[in-house]
Amino acid sequence: MASTGRAAPTDEIVVSGVSKIYGSGAAEVAALSNVDLTVRRGQFVSIIGPSGCGKSTLLRLIAGLETADAGEVSVFGSDPDEACAVKMIGFVPQVPALLPWLSVLQNVTLPSKLNRRADALRRRLPGHIDRAAAPSRAAARDGAAADAIAILETIGLGDSLGRLPHELSGGMQQRVALARAFAIHADVLLMDEPFSALDEFTREAAQVQLLELWERQRTTVVFVTHSVAEAVVLSDTVVVMSGRPGHIDAVIDIDLPRPRRQGLLESAALHLWEDRVRAQLQTAWAPR
Amino acid sequence: MSAGGGVSGGTSRGANRGANGAASRASGSRTCRPSEPQRSRLLRPGFWLPAVVAVVVAGLVWEFVAINNTYLLPRLGAVAMAVITEPAFYLQNAGVTLAEALIGLVIGFVAAFVVAVLVTESGLLRRAIMPLAVVLNVTPVVAIAPALVVAFGFGPAPKLIVTALITFFPILMNLITGLNSVSPPVLQVFRTLRASRLEVLLRLRMPSSLPFVFAALRVVFPLSVVGAVVAEFSAPGAAQGLGTVISVASSNSRLAVVYAAIGCLALMGAVLLLLVTLLERRVLRWHESQLLKRE
Numbered sequence: 337m338a339s340t341g342r343a344a345p346t347d348e349i350v351v352s353g354v355s356k357i358y359g360s361g362a363a364e365v366a367a368l369s370n371v372d373l374t375v376r377r378g379q380f381v382s383i384i385g386p387s388g389c390g391k392s393t394l395l396r397l398i399a400g401l402e403t404a405d406a407g408e409v410s411v412f413g414s415d416p417d418e419a420c421a422v423k424m425i426g427f428v429p430q431v432p433a434l435l436p437w438l439s440v441l442q443n444v445t446l447p448s449k450l451n452r453r454a455d456a457l458r459r460r461l462p463g464h465i466d467r468a469a470a471p472s473r474a475a476a477r478d479g480a481a482a483d484a485i486a487i488l489e490t491i492g493l494g495d496s497l498g499r500l501p502h503e504l505s506g507g508m509q510q511r512v513a514l515a516r517a518f519a520i521h522a523d524v525l526l527m528d529e530p531f532s533a534l535d536e537f538t539r540e541a542a543q544v545q546l547l548e549l550w551e552r553q554r555t556t557v558v559f560v561t562h563s564v565a566e567a568v569v570l571s572d573t574v575v576v577m578s579g580r581p582g583h584i585d586a587v588i589d590i591d592l593p594r595p596r597r598q599g600l601l602e603s604a605a606l607h608l609w610e611d612r613v614r615a616q617l618q619t620a621w622a623p624r
Numbered sequence: 625m626s627a628g629g630g631v632s633g634g635t636s637r638g639a640n641r642g643a644n645g646a647a648s649r650a651s652g653s654r655t656c657r658p659s660e661p662q663r664s665r666l667l668r669p670g671f672w673l674p675a676v677v678a679v680v681v682a683g684l685v686w687e688f689v690a691i692n693n694t695y696l697l698p699r700l701g702a703v704a705m706a707v708i709t710e711p712a713f714y715l716q717n718a719g720v721t722l723a724e725a726l727i728g729l730v731i732g733f734v735a736a737f738v739v740a741v742l743v744t745e746s747g748l749l750r751r752a753i754m755p756l757a758v759v760l761n762v763t764p765v766v767a768i769a770p771a772l773v774v775a776f777g778f779g780p781a782p783k784l785i786v787t788a789l790i791t792f793f794p795i796l797m798n799l800i801t802g803l804n805s806v807s808p809p810v811l812q813v814f815r816t817l818r819a820s821r822l823e824v825l826l827r828l829r830m831p832s833s834l835p836f837v838f839a840a841l842r843v844v845f846p847l848s849v850v851g852a853v854v855a856e857f858s859a860p861g862a863a864q865g866l867g868t869v870i871s872v873a874s875s876n877s878r879l880a881v882v883y884a885a886i887g888c889l890a891l892m893g894a895v896l897l898l899l900v901t902l903l904e905r906r907v908l909r910w911h912e913s914q915l916l917k918r919e
Contacts, residue, residue: 399816420818427816429809437831437910450819450827500910520817 346413349375349398349524349556354407355581356393366581367393370407373575373584375556377412377523382559382567383575384613385620390582391560392528398558399427399526412523419523422458423451426522428530432509434501440512441484441497447520448480480519487515490552491545507538511545518549524556531566543570544597551595564617568609569596576613578620585620588613695879702880703887718888720864724780724852725892728787729844736792740799744829745821761793765851769858778859786858787851791844798840802833835911838904845896849889 351373358365367390375381383391396402397409400416411419419425426447434443448455488494491511501509510530517525531539543566550557561567567574568590576586590609665671683700690697707714739757743750765786772782806828814824856867866885873881908914 399812401812401815420816423817425816427813429812431807431809433807433809433813435810435828435831437834446827447813447817450814450817450823454818502910502912516813526816 347377348410349373349412349558350408350410351394351398352408352410354394354397354404354409356390356397356402357405368397368404369581369583371582371584373587375524375558375573377556378554379572380550380557380559380570381573381575382561382571383577384561384564384567384617385577385582386579386617387562389577389579391577393582394577395526395528395558395560398524399425401427421451421454423447423454423520424458424523426517426520426525428513428517428525428527430529430532432501432506432513434509434512434516436501439498439500440488440493440504441481443501443512444484444488444516444519445480447516448484483521484515484519487518487549488512490548491515505538507534507542510534511542514542514546514549518553518555521553522555524558527557527559529560529562532562539566546570547596564610564613565606568592568606568613574613576616576620578617586616588616695877698880698883703883706880706884707887714866714869714884714888717864717866717869717885718892721849721852721856721866721889722892724783724855724865725787725848727780728784728851729791729848731784732788732791732844732848733795735788736795736799740796740803741825744800744803745825757793757796760789765790766854769855772855773859778863782859783852783855783865786855787848790851790854791848794843794847795837795840798836799833802836803829805836806832835908835913838900838908841900841904842897845900846893849893849896853889 351371354368354371355366356368358367371390371394373394383394385391393402397404398411398416400420409416411424414422414424416425435446438446485494485497488497491514493508493511493515496504496508501512504512510533513530517527531542534542547570559567559570561570571590574588574590575584576588577583578585588609592605592609686697687700690699739753743753768789769782769786772785776782776785803825810828811824814828819827852865853867853870856865857871859868866889869885870882873879873885905914
C-alpha cells in the first residue's frame with residue numbers, strides 16, 4: 337500500500353491479510369483484522385492510532401515476538417523468525433531496557449556479542465544488505481566497538497561511554513537504546529513508542545538525533561507512536577490505524593524535504609501535514 | 625524460619641525498583657564520591673552514641689543479674705578471663721566451626737544454584753523438584769542431625785550436610801525469584817536478536833539475580849553458623865568446634881566458658897554479615913538499593 341511501483345520481495349516488508357486474536361470464547365478480542373501493509377527498504381514509516389488499535393501488536397508481529405492467526409508477514413523475503421535468527425531486526429521498546437550493570441558502551445556493543453552465528457549466516461541471506469562487512473573475528477570485535485563509539489558520538493553521548501545507565505537522564509537512556517539498535521546494522525528497526533515517556537523538549541531533541549542516525553544508515557524504520565507531530569516530522573509515510581478490530585484506515589505519504597532539521601518544527605508545511613493526518617484520525621473515529 | 629524472610633526481602637526490593645527509578649536517576653551525579661559523606665557521618669556522635677549507650681546499659685543489666693545469680697549468668701569479667709587465658713583454644717575451635725559453616729554454605733549454594741537454574745529453565749523439572757524442596761524446607765533440620773551423625777559418624781560430613789541443608793532453601797527461593805526478575809522489554813530485545821538460552825542465562829538472568837542472591841546471603845551466612853553448631857551438638861563425642869565446647873562446658877556447669885564460646889559465635893556471625901554487606905556494596909553498585917543507602 338505504501339509503495340507504488342512493484343519491487344522485488346527481498347526489498348520490501350510485506351504484511352498481507354494479517355489477523356490476530358487474543359483470548360478465546362466470550363473473552364475473544366480481535367486485535368488486528370485483515371491488515372495489509374508494504375514498507376519499502378530505506379523508508380521511515382510511522383504507525384499512528386489511538387491506544388488499543390493494534391499498532392503495537394502489528395509491530396510485535398513483524399518482530400517475530402508474536403505469530404499471526406491468519407495472513408503472512410515477510411521481512412525482505414524471510415519470515416520474521418528467520419530474520420531474527422540472523423539479526424536482521426532491531427527492536428526498541430517503550431522503555432530503554434538497558435542492562436543496569438553494563439556501561440553505556442557495553443550496552444551498545446552487547447547485541448554484537450549475542451547470537452554470533454547470525455553474523456556469518458546473514459551475509460548469505462538475499463534480503464540482507466551488508467553495511468559493515470568485517471574480514472576477521474577480531475577485526476569484527478574492534479569494529480563493533482569503534483562503530484558503537486561513532487554512533488554514540490553522533491547522538492551526543494561520546495563523553496558518557498563509561499557511565500552506568502542510572503547515572504543518565506531518561507532521555508539519555510532512551511538515546512542509548514537507539515544507539516544499541518543502530519549498532520547491529522539491522523535491515524529494519526522496529527520502534528514501539530520509544531519517546532512516549534519523555535517530556536516534550538527532550539522528545540524533540542531525541543527525534544532530531546534519531547533522524548541524524550537514520551540519515552547515516554538509511555535503514556528501514558517502522559515507528560509506532562501516538563503523537564501526530566512526531567509521526568509527521570520523522571516519516572516518509574504515516575499509517576493511520578483505528579481499532580476494534582485493528583485495521584489500517586489510511587496511508588499518507590509525507591512529502592517534506594530531507595534532511596529535516598530543528599527549523600522544520602515551526603514551518604507551516606509541517607503543520608499542514610499534521611492537520612491532514614489529524615483529519616484522517618478524526619474520520620477514522622467518527623461513528624459510522 | 626528465615627527462608628520466608630529472605631524471599632520477602634528479595635521481592636520487596638524487586639517491587640521497589642520501579643518506584644525508585646526516578647530517585648536513583650536523580651542521585652546519579654552524586655554516586656561518584658560516595659565515601660566522603662559516609663566517613664564524616666561515622667565521626668558524628670549522633671551516629672554512634674546511641675549504640676554505645678545501648679551496649680553499656682545492656683552490660684550493666686547483665687552485671688546486675690550476674691552478681692546476685694551466678695548460676696543464671698556468669699560475670700562479664702569471668703567471661704573475658706576465660707577468653708584471655710586460653711585465646712588459642714577459642715580461636716582453634718572457632719576456626720573449626722567457621723570452616724564447617726563456610727564449606728557447608730558453599731555446598732548448599734552450589735546445589736541451590738544448580739536446582740534454581742534447572743527449575744527456571746524447565747517447567748517439568750519445576751513440578752518435579754519444587755514439592756520435594758518445600759518438604760525439605762518445612763522439615764526441622766535439627767531433627768535430621770542425629771540421624772546424619774549415625775550415618776556419617778563424628779567427622780565433618782554430618783556438619784557439612786546439616787549446614788548445606790539449612791542454607792539450601794533460602795538461597796534456592798531467592799535465586800528462583802532473581803532469575804525470573806528480568807523485565808519483559810529487555811527479554812524482548814534479547815529475543816529479537818535470538819540470543820540462546822545460555823546467553824540469556826549468563827548475560828541477563830544471572831546478573832539480574834545478584835541483588836536477590838545478596839539478600840539470601842545476608843540471611844544465610846549467620847544461618848550457616850547455626851547449622852554447624854547444631855550438628856556439633858548432635859555429635860557429642862566430636863572433638864572440636866564451638867558447639868562441642870558449649871555442650872561440654874555446660875554439662876560441667878562452666879557458664880563462663882559457655883558464654884565465651886557463645887560470644888565467639890556472635891562475633892563470627894557479625895563479621896560474616898559485615899563482609900557480605902561490604903561485598904554487596906561493591907558488586908551491586910549499579911543497583912537501586914545501594915544508591916538509596918548513599919543518600
